[in-house]
Amino acid sequence: MGAKIDAIGLSTPGFFRRGSIDMEVKAAKECLKNAGVDPNLLGLLVNTGIYRDRHIGEPAIATLIQREIGANEVFAGGRSTFSFDLTNGGCGILTGMMVIDGYLQSGNIDYGMVVTADVDPTPGKTRGYDFTSAAAAVLLSRSEQGGGFLHYRTATDAGFIDDLQGRIEWMEHRGKMRNILVISQADDYAGACARFALENLDAFLKEVSLKIKDIDLIIPSQSPRGFLKELRKKKGLEDKLVDVTDKMANVHTAGIGFALERVRSNGRFAAAKNCVFLTVGAGLTASVALYRNPA
């Protein structure tokens, strides 16, 4: 029995809501509201967003979100919330869910939430930033009826370690030296991601003794651009892949949340027996997970 998904919350930029933290707070509040769960029941809050307001490195962004959603802001001797940030490129949200899953299984917490967002923190200064600003939150709890997340696989291939890089460089900008966010991507990065993702999907299916025909849904990363198109070339995957790039193209770490919400709202997720999460990130890193809806 693994962690089950209780609710999802999403957020996109609004007139007064441009920052990563504001969007994450909105997504987190919506997620808790959708689940009907009191924020004080949250035992763990993990932020997996990469590109954030002002490039804040301290405190963990998750602690700022925890305060805004009002989850155990002070210690009163009983329940408490623990917050931290976790990054693993485009796979971070799935890694975050795996960590929360573990804490749920250990019995340390009753609810955990992963929250993620990416924004261009300094529009006009940044080089190569092409991700769509968006935030997502996913609430997890322990499944008592079986199902939930059942198996994970993560692999890296450092032969492509330089193919996507996001870093702050000290460089000249309009005649002055500044800290500038630079994102660089190799030409065939999407193709490399797709090949590595498919390679690991095959290995994963062998590990769980399933065939591709047994999989009802594949919820993949929604970035980089062209990744889903490459995946679709693989025979037998087309109908299973959830693709929201028609409305939300190139959403980075929050893409999984948008794909998940699409199939939850149209009933496909509830109808699916075997659902596979398939994420890719810089490194290359591929993370795969099997999810079954609780009985």
Place this chain on the structure above:
Amino acid sequence: MKTARTKDETPGKSPPFTSRFESIGVKVPDRRLSTQELMSGVRMWGKFDLEGLTGIRERRVCGDNEDSYVLSREAALDCLRHSSYRAEDLEMIICCSISKYKDGNAYVFEPPLSLYVKEAIGAARALNFDIANACAGMLTGVSIMNDFIRRGVIRRGMVISGENITSISRNAVPKVKTILSSQLASLTVGDCGAAVILERSPEGKAALAVADFVTLARYSDLCTGWACPDSPGAQMVTDARKIHQVAISDMPPIIEKSLQETGFSFGDIDHIIPHQTSMRAIRSGDKRLAHYFGVRAKNIVVNLQEFGNTASTSHFLALYRFLNERRFQQGERLMLIALASGLIIGVVIFTMDDLVDRYGREN
């Protein structure tokens, strides 16, 4: 790396295994910067004795070819030298530094720093990811890895941090004008790398008794660090007085809860290693704990005179040094206390075992 559930794993019940610290490694830069040298660049109103206030005589700062990645890598290699494991035995690597500089001044967001370190040391099997939780980073990593080991998902892994954090000091120097400056605390930090291998405890060996953490998010904005707009590196602003007050007042009940979970009393703890902020803060924490528990701590480990506040590495730097100086005995109980921006208060309690045999032989 596969992470399937084990058969022993029963949700909500006590996990089947325990974990322990198998080895510790450290990398401190060679370059030293005394508080006197650092303060010679500060133009303040009136007299101010930073060394007298904090107890920090000097700190280490990265040289030309050192950064977070290099400190992490070298600490990881040192950790492996003290370990019975090889890099390829590691199943998980978590990098936990606040600072993630590579190639000098470049702050890396992706790929994660943990992947670079994993590749450099040859830990091909390890699942890797980065976490950040201010100065509680390494102990947060310990808490996460402890959970994976206890459930039987992995047998061993390495928690690493490379803090190349003294750019906040450098950037504070021209901005600190009075004792009330919001960047005054930035002058206390030092660079350091640290790594620790956690493993499943062998039968009959000591284990981590507790790794509990609480975030008091009401105070999350009392200390904030971000990329400096006009200088290389970062800057940090702190409401030092408030964060100190809150940490000191809220720490004892959280420690008490952790002690209750383990069945220990405060008097059972032989050594306390607090986060190394300043001598004054450590002393007032000591007094507060003595008042709350009605008994004085047997020993508070202080290691900041020569290294300053090395952020997320401070506990393991202190452990490493005291192990090498043979200041711990087998069977003694240690408590590591995390106090970090967020505000994070966390406690790790463990009993010293044969770890002591692998350090300080040259002494």
